[in-house]
Amino acid sequence: MQPDTTALVRAHSMDLLAPLLEAFSRPALAIEHVGESLHNLVSLRAENEKLRSENKRMIEWQNAVISLDKENRELRSLLKFKTEPPVSYISARAIADIGGAFSRGLVVTAGEADGVHEGMAAVTGDGLIGRVIETGNWSSRVWLISDPNSRIPVTIAETGDRAILAGDNTPHPKLLFLARDASIPEGAHVVTSGHGGIFPPNVPVGVLREKERGSFSVIPTADLGKITYVRLVDFNLGGGAFNAIGNKVRAEGKKR
């Protein structure tokens, strides 16, 4: 069988299974909601205080951002800077954790009928979690950044050093190909570099963790173990290398 045919069979069978999986994920979701509301009740007072002080700080920031944004726009128009294409979102619910000990992924409740396509970035409110690798009509499969097959070009926000974020089936993906002489502080922010054309630059990915046996690992800003809702984002970058390879494979498949 062609790899494409297998993917097609898998994607469409997944569509049929999606309602079953969704029904199965409901009780777990309910338990999670109950746990969350209990936790919220207990920490209501402290949370309120924290939010008040945070709000004060945010208002100061907001004023600064508004004036900086205006200045930025004026300067960009002076420089004739090419602005990035508009971004479109699709929100979906995660209905299955797949892979177990071998890979890391999710099945989500949105597919081609909702405008999802291969290569879209999957994010939560906190940051990048992965990308769409297979789409059915009503469901899609997302590979997490912790999957052993995942490789994402990233930059250290503080120093501008480039590296590749490689999943290794642990909650903390590793940084590969980081320059040996790079002096990077622990806790530095890791963001996408935009190379490869799949993700735009500066999508938050995680925070650098202490060096272990000579290599850095990253604590993802999004909690990969507790994903309920996902936003599938189309940055309208044309899909980059990922789609280029996919299209080549498909074209070769048709030739045979």
Place this chain on the structure above:
Amino acid sequence: MEAFWQRLDFWFRASVPSLSTLLMTLLDVSAGPIPHLEMVLPPLGFMSLFYWSAHRPDLFPPAVAFSVGLLSDIINGGPLGLSALLFTAAHQIIWRQRSLFAGHSFYMLWSGFSLVVLIFIFTQWALRGLLEWHLARVLPVLMQAVLAIILFPLLCWLFIRLQRITASAN
């Protein structure tokens, strides 16, 4: 009408082994409330397959083992057909050797299961490593096997109750 209900009742009882294995397979991938649990979650579908292949092989034919394996491949996204092959092979081995597992003491069943699940999990690990040319980390795989062995009595308790439902479906 009476005959219809009787037949429906019979079909329901006869499908308990297949249905419970299907449910266990789906339960294995359901997004649970405990973070990172899925990394070490035991192969519940395989545990169900072991019990029914040893106790009610007449209600659990190889075709069901194959289908459940295929379903697991489709959901989990591994090499299509690998679990189907392993499930069918495991079903054949357990069925042929069932005099070793069933009908003796519970400890005999438990140790038989421990051996079979260790072989199953590590064969799966090795074959996937070979097919994808990348060996997965051993620790989560070992944890899966250990959890499966620890949880077996609990699942057995459930399956014994379910087996009573199937008693009249001969």
